[in-house]
Amino acid sequence: MIEGVPSVLNLTEIAEREKEEFGKRVYEVIKELGAERITFCMQCGACASICPLARVGFEWFNKKLIKALLLGLKEELLDDPTPWACVACNRCTEVCPRDVSPFEVMFAMRRLMVEEFAIPTLAIEALRSLYEHGHAVYMTGREARKKVGLPEKPPSTDSDEKALEDLRKILKETKLASLGLIPME
Numbered sequence: 125m126i127e128g129v130p131s132v133l134n135l136t137e138i139a140e141r142e143k144e145e146f147g148k149r150v151y152e153v154i155k156e157l158g159a160e161r162i163t164f165c166m167q168c169g170a171c172a173s174i175c176p177l178a179r180v181g182f183e184w185f186n187k188k189l190i191k192a193l194l195l196g197l198k199e200e201l202l203d204d205p206t207p208w209a210c211v212a213c214n215r216c217t218e219v220c221p222r223d224v225s226p227f228e229v230m231f232a233m234r235r236l237m238v239e240e241f242a243i244p245t246l247a248i249e250a251l252r253s254l255y256e257h258g259h260a261v262y263m264t265g266r267e268a269r270k271k272v273g274l275p276e277k278p279p280s281t282d283s284d285e286k287a288l289e290d291l292r293k294i295l296k297e298t299k300l301a302s303l304g305l306i307p308m309e
């Protein structure tokens with residue numbers, strides 16, 4: 125027997141402890157993003173009724189995500205890409221009668237997924253595009269732009285070197301950079 129190591133590991137106890145730690149971290153992140161009123165959610169569904177994610181069938185849209193977080197469903201949530209599909213329209217926060225800020229809860233979940241190294245492939249591609257061009261969803265059709273006499277790059281971060289440089293600096297300061305999933309030179 126190795127000193128300091130128990131001869132029998134209680135996996136249930138370990139899982140419970142992890143769940144508890146995850147729960148504490150969830151609350152910390154949510155509070156940092158200004159959505160500490162999450163426990164005021166009454167599951168009325170107003171946020172879900174106007175959420176594009178719910179309409180196209182993503183599993184853990186705003187209302188369901190809040191419930192799952194309050195229930196501590198760690199594994200189910202980390203296994204799902206829904207938070208990365210959020211288009212940040214903020215409509216849910218606008219209609220919520222209890223000032224819960226579901227949009228911020230959605231983004232808190234993204235942050236937690238980065239911390240837990242649970243980022244879906246789709247999101248990695250979007251983040252790579254964000255780093256390279258300043259657009260999470262990059263616009264194709266450069267040839268088509270040229271054909272109609274437009275500059276190859278749109279008048280956005282993509283063609284503004286200073287803005288792109290600033291954006292890259294910010295991205296390099298995030299937890300994402302330390303994961304090494306995207307080459308950031």
Ligand code: SF4
Pocket residue numbers: 164165166167168169170171172186187190219220221222223224225226
């Ligand atoms: S609108 Fe607000 S109170 Fe209603 S389910 Fe969504 S977050 Fe909860």
Ligand code: SF4
Pocket residue numbers: 171174175176177185186209210211212213214215216217226227230
């Ligand atoms: S901000 Fe995100 S979660 Fe809220 S309504 Fe828009 S897409 Fe849905």
